[in-house]
Amino acid sequence: MNYPFDDCKKEIISALQKALSALQYNCSIKLDTPLENLGDFAFPCFPLAPIAKKSPQVIALEISSKIEKHKWIDRVEAKGGYVNFFVNTSHLVSSTLDSVLSKKETYGHLSKKNKKVIIEHTSANPNGPLHVGRARNPIIGDTIVRIFRAAGYDVQSQFYLDDMGKQVAILAWGIHHIDGKDVVRSDYEKPDHENVGFYQAANKLMDEEETVAQQINDLIKKIEECDKDTLDMIHAAYAPVLEGINESLRRINITIDQYVPESLFVKDHSVESVIQKLKKTKYCSEENGAWYLDVESFGVSGRSTKFFFTRSDGTSLYATRDIAYHIWKATQADMLINVLGEDHKLESKQVEVALRLLGVQMLPQPIFYAFVSLPDGKMSTRCGRVVYLDELIDECIERAYMEVKKRRGTELSEPAMRKIAKIVGIGALRYNIIKVQPEKDIMFKWEEALNFEGNAVPFIQYAHARACSILAKAKDVCEKTNPVLLAHDSELRLVKQLARFPLVIDEACTSYRPHLIASYLFDTASLFNQFYRDCPVLSEENMMLRASRLAVVDAACIVLHNGLDLLGITAPKEM
RNA sequence: GGGCGUGUGGCCUAGUCCGGAUAGGGCACCGGCCUUCUAAGUCGGUGGUCGCGGGUUCGAAUCCCGCCACGUCCGCCA
Numbered sequence: 001m002n003y004p005f006d007d008c009k010k011e012i013i014s015a016l017q018k019a020l021s022a023l024q025y026n027c028s029i030k031l032d033t034p035l036e037n038l039g040d041f042a043f044p045c046f047p048l049a050p051i052a053k054k055s056p057q058v059i060a061l062e063i064s065s066k067i068e069k070h071k072w073i074d075r076v077e078a079k080g081g082y083v084n085f086f087v088n089t090s091h092l093v094s095s096t097l098d099s100v101l102s103k104k105e106t107y108g109h110l111s112k113k114n115k116k117v118i119i120e121h122t123s124a125n126p127n128g129p130l131h132v133g134r135a136r137n138p139i140i141g142d143t144i145v146r147i148f149r150a151a152g153y154d155v156q157s158q159f160y161l162d163d164m165g166k167q168v169a170i171l172a173w174g175i176h177h178i179d180g181k182d183v184v185r186s187d188y189e190k191p192d193h194e195n196v197g198f199y200q201a202a203n204k205l206m207d208e209e210e211t212v213a214q215q216i217n218d219l220i221k222k223i224e225e226c227d228k229d230t231l232d233m234i235h236a237a238y239a240p241v242l243e244g245i246n247e248s249l250r251r252i253n254i255t256i257d258q259y260v261p262e263s264l265f266v267k268d269h270s271v272e273s274v275i276q277k278l279k280k281t282k283y284c285s286e287e288n289g290a291w292y293l294d295v296e297s298f299g300v301s302g303r304s305t306k307f308f309f310t311r312s313d314g315t316s317l318y319a320t321r322d323i324a325y326h327i328w329k330a331t332q333a334d335m336l337i338n339v340l341g342e343d344h345k346l347e348s349k350q351v352e353v354a355l356r357l358l359g360v361q362m363l364p365q366p367i368f369y370a371f372v373s374l375p376d377g378k379m380s381t382r383c384g385r386v387v388y389l390d391e392l393i394d395e396c397i398e399r400a401y402m403e404v405k406k407r408r409g410t411e412l413s414e415p416a417m418r419k420i421a422k423i424v425g426i427g428a429l430r431y432n433i434i435k436v437q438p439e440k441d442i443m444f445k446w447e448e449a450l451n452f453e454g455n456a457v458p459f460i461q462y463a464h465a466r467a468c469s470i471l472a473k474a475k476d477v478c479e480k481t482n483p484v485l486l487a488h489d490s491e492l493r494l495v496k497q498l499a500r501f502p503l504v505i506d507e508a509c510t511s512y513r514p515h516l517i518a519s520y521l522f523d524t525a526s527l528f529n530q531f532y533r534d535c536p537v538l539s540e541e542n543m544m545l546r547a548s549r550l551a552v553v554d555a556a557c558i559v560l561h562n563g564l565d566l567l568g569i570t571a572p573k574e575m
Numbered sequence: 576g577g578g579c580g581u582g583u584g585g586c587c588u589a590g591u592c593c594g595g596a597u598a599g600g601g602c603a604c605c606g607g608c609c610u611u612c613u614a615a616g617u618c619g620g621u622g623g624u625c626g627c628g629g630g631u632u633c634g635a636a637u638c639c640c641g642c643c644a645c646g647u648c649c650g651c652c653a
Contacts, residue, residue, distance in 0.1 A: 035596060042628075044595060056595095056633090079595050125653065165653055290651045302577050302649035311651040318653045342647050345579055370580070370646065378646095407615065424615090436588070439580055441646055448587075454601040455588075458615050470612050511592075519589065522600080529616060538612045553612090575615075 001103075001111045001152075003502045004095040008072045012041055015073060019066035025052065025059075032082075037171050038497070039077060039084030046081055056081030089492055094483040096499040100555040108501045108562050110514035113152040118329055119145050120364075122186035122249070122256065123160040125167040126238040128196030129188075130248050131386040132444055133372045133379040134341075139433045139568075140369055141339040142254040143514040148337075150387075156333070159256045160325060161242070163263050164236060165318055169219045171195065172237035173212070174202030188390060192244025195237075196381065203382055224315040225453045226267055248389050252426055255570040265324035271316045274324050274358070278309055281357045288312045298353045300346070307350040315393050319347055323354045326364060330355075336364035337512070341371065342439075367512050369438035375445065387444065397425035399450045403458075404575065419493075420575045424458055427569040431457035434567055435518040455522055460560060461572055463525035463532075467557035468573040474550050481548040490534040491552060494527045498559045505566070514567075521563045528556045 016029050025048055034042035045059040052059055060078035067076045067083070074088040100107045121141020124134055125399045141157065148155045162168060174183075175198045183197035206210045216564045222230040241261075249256070264501065274292070278284055283293045289312035296305035309320040329336055340348060346365045355363055371378065379386045401421035408417065433451055437441060486492065501520070508516040537553060540546035561571040 030593075032595080038596080041597085046595060046633075082596070162653065167653060288651080292651085300578075300649085304649060308651050313651085315651090317651070319583090322653095342580065344648090344653090346648050347653085349579090368580080368647095373646085401617070408613080411613090437581095441581065448592090448602090450585095451602075452615065456601085456615090459601095462613085462615050466613065466616085473612065519600090526600090532612075533617055536612065574613080 001106075001109060003499070003501070004092055004099055005495045005499050005503055008087055008092065009041070011070050011072045013088075015070060016043055016063070016065035016083075018068075019063050022066050023062055025063075026491045027051075029442050032085050034082065038079065038082075040087045041085040043083040043085070044081065044090050045083065049081075076172065080204075090484045092499060093486050093492065093495045095479075096495050097483060097551050097555050100498060100558050101551060102187070104558055105562060105565075107558055108151045108505050110152040110502060110506060114154070114333070115334040116132055116156070117148055117335040117337060118156050118158055118328075118333040119337045119368045120160055121145075121149065122245075122254075123225070124245060125162050125165070126242040126245060127167045127171045127199045128241065128381045129190070129192040130245055130389040131379050131381060132389060132392050133386075135389045135392070135429075136372055136429070136433055136438070136442070137339055137341065138249055138254050139252070139430050140367065140438055140514060142568055143430075143434050143566065144337065144339065144367070144512065146568060147505060147509050147514060147517065150505050150562075150566060153335075157255075157257045158329075159259045160322075161259045161261045162318070163231075163238060164220075164223050164266065164321065165262070166216070166220060167199075168234055168238050169216050169223065170202045170206060171199040172234050173206075173216050173219060174198030175237050176233070177215075178202060178205075188388075190244045190247065190390065191240035192242075192248070193388070193390070195241050195244075198383065219505040221313065221315060222229050223263075224266060226263070230264065247392070251303045251393050252430060253570075260325065262318075262321045262325070265321050265328065266316065270327065274320060274327070274354075275310055277314065278323075278354060283357065289314070293350075293354065295350055295353050295359070298349075298356075300349055300353070307353070309354070319351055319354075322347070322351050323358070326351060326355055327358065329364075330360050330362040333362075336362060337366045338366045340366050340368055342351075342368045343371075344368070365512070367438060370441045372442045372444045375443060392449065393426065393429060395446070396429045396450060400428065400452070403452055408575075416574075420572055423570040423572045424452070424461060424575060427457040427461060427564070427567075428452060430567055430569055431460075431518060431535070433523075434514055434525055436502075437513070438516050442490070457569060457575070460521050460525040461569075461575060463528045464557060464560040464571040465573060465575045466532060466565070467528065467553050467560065469552070470553050471557060472573075473538055473547075479547065480544055481551050482544045483548055485542070485545045485548050485552075486552065487537050488531075490527070492530040494524075494531045494556060495552060497524050497527050498555050501559050501563065517563060517566050521560065521567075524556070524559060524563065528560070531556070 013029055027047055032042040032044055045056040048059050049056045060081055060083045063083050064076040064078040071091060072087050074086045077084045119141060120555060124130055145155050145157045176200055177203050183201050186193035206216055208468040223234060278293060285292060286296065290308055291310045292306040292308040294305055295307045309317060345368060352363055401417060404417045404420050504516055504520045508514055535549055536548060537549045540549060564571045
């Protein structure tokens with residue numbers, strides 16, 4: 001895929017290289033984006049000043065006089081120590097519109113990389129419904145999946161399924177030993193909500209009664225021995241819960257390509273093999289029968305630097321199985337990405353150390369996110385202090401419905417309003433989470449999560465709906481366009497923004513920053529609204545200008561649609 | 576005690592990796608714009624020691640050092 005701005009940047013860089021070598025300046029070229037109206041690309045001359053012993057402004061003047069006019073370069077201007085480049089707008093406008101309108105739903109997509117990427121996300125314990133704290137994981141994960149696909153990678157999303165740990169054992173024990181009457185009933189008729197009470201009750205009993213704790217430990221031992229009846233019982237306990245989790249994920253447009261159960265790596269003895277190999281490394285020691293690596297010399301510090309990979313009874317631990325999982329993943333892909341909560345930072349580092357010791361070349365790239373907390377503390381499934389994802393989804397949709405009804409109640413049918421409410425509500429949820437950098441703490445407040453004004457998804461969806469509305473009404477389409485007529489500042493700024501879309505996808509992908517897409521879309525919608533205000537389309541009497549503006553509307557519509565799709569958000573045709 | 580992350584107007588946030596031109600936005604607040612393609616829009620205004628203190632630099636929100644606050648971890652849990 002080749003995009004206008006790629007060509008343009010290439011030409012500017014080569015023109016700069018020529019000018020710099022003619023003046024015998026030697027430096028690397030980094031292009032900045034200048035302030036509004038000062039140009040399209042800027043080359044700062046400050047680093048050259050001490051070398052040339054001249055002022056940056058003098059250097060900028062020298063360079064600008066040496067820049068030749070080309071296809072893309074309209075003019076250059078030396079200002080404040082910068083060489084500012086103005087691109088040939090008519091060329092940029094026509095090639096951008098051509099590019100968007102011909103590529104349509106693939107506009108912005110980058111060329112095929114022929115590389116397979118496994119992106120692991122969510123991987124929640126199947127012991128209860130997803131809560132809002134965890135919701136950041138699937139949303140960040142799925143958005144990264146979509147961005148990497150658009151960037152030309154062959155992507156598979158994986159959910160690492162904990163079917164062997166203590167949490168599922170507690171759940172299974174609870175379902176088998178606790179009377180349903182003694183369990184807090186859920187308002188939701190969904191298997192994850194219906195079963196979480198057993199987990200919570202069993203957890204409480206385990207803390208209170210030694211015998212319960214012992215029974216659960218016996219269960220874990222049997223699981224690890226791959227006792228068939230026990231594994232079947234565990235599976236029967238968590239399978240409905242997992243189905244409930246998946247249903248919640250599907251509600252917010254997320255599907256997982258593959259579920260990889262931990263038990264796989266115990267059954268095929270790769271966990272055992274990991275344990276044997278780790279025991280042979282020189283960082284390994286034993287304490288009361290339990291084995292650990294001392295990871296201090298790998299830059300890990302704290303109260304304890306012991307990384308245990310077996311219990312004293314010889315059974316494996318979560319991290320041990322995670323090592324086996326990563327060894328397997330490394331054979332399945334060219335690149336690995338893990339979306340993890342910040343509480344997994346140490347574990348992730350420990351697994352990385354183990355993988356290095358075992359000679360695994362391909363290490364996973366982790367992406368950590370900070371927790372979403374409630375005003376009165378951290379969310380916890382265990383103590384039942386949570387806002388569940390399903391509750392939040394329902395609230396968002398309901399709130400969106402109230403808004404649609406308030407605005408369009410007299411014009412739209414009930415099913416049409418319900419449909420819009422669902423698109424807006426779910427979009428609002430995903431957008432609110434993805435627009436913030438993953439590493440920032442989020443305090444969950446209902447008022448903010450349900451705020452539909454300003455930098456929120458309805459703003460972007462509304463711009464898309466406005467564009468669709470114009471296109472739907474413009475039946476008498478004049479085929480002939482003339483991009484030279486597009487001279488209004490609002491038109492030019494919008495089209496330049498559309499031209500940037502592929503660059504933004506590339507940046508979001510290579511720097512693992514999905515929130516860049518959200519910022520870009522907000523800016524794009526804002527520029528579209530300014531165009532909408534300044535440049536009437538349907539009432540334009542010059543048919544060629546009208547047709548050209550329609551092309552801009554069409555292109556903006558496509559970019560907003562494609563961008564929202566990267567965030568897993570539907571672009572409504574009306575709202 | 577140690578590691579990692581975060582700190583930007585009353586609230587939320589971009590920019591920080593890769594130092595550059597008046598620190599962008601949004602919410603709230605004040606004041607304009609609907610005989611004109613859906614006003615979920617738009618224009619203007621009030622409001623900032625970029626946590627604090629040093630340092631490097633022609634230039635620091637951005638890099639370095641120290642400190643403070645918050646989050647998170649330092650389990651034979653996951």
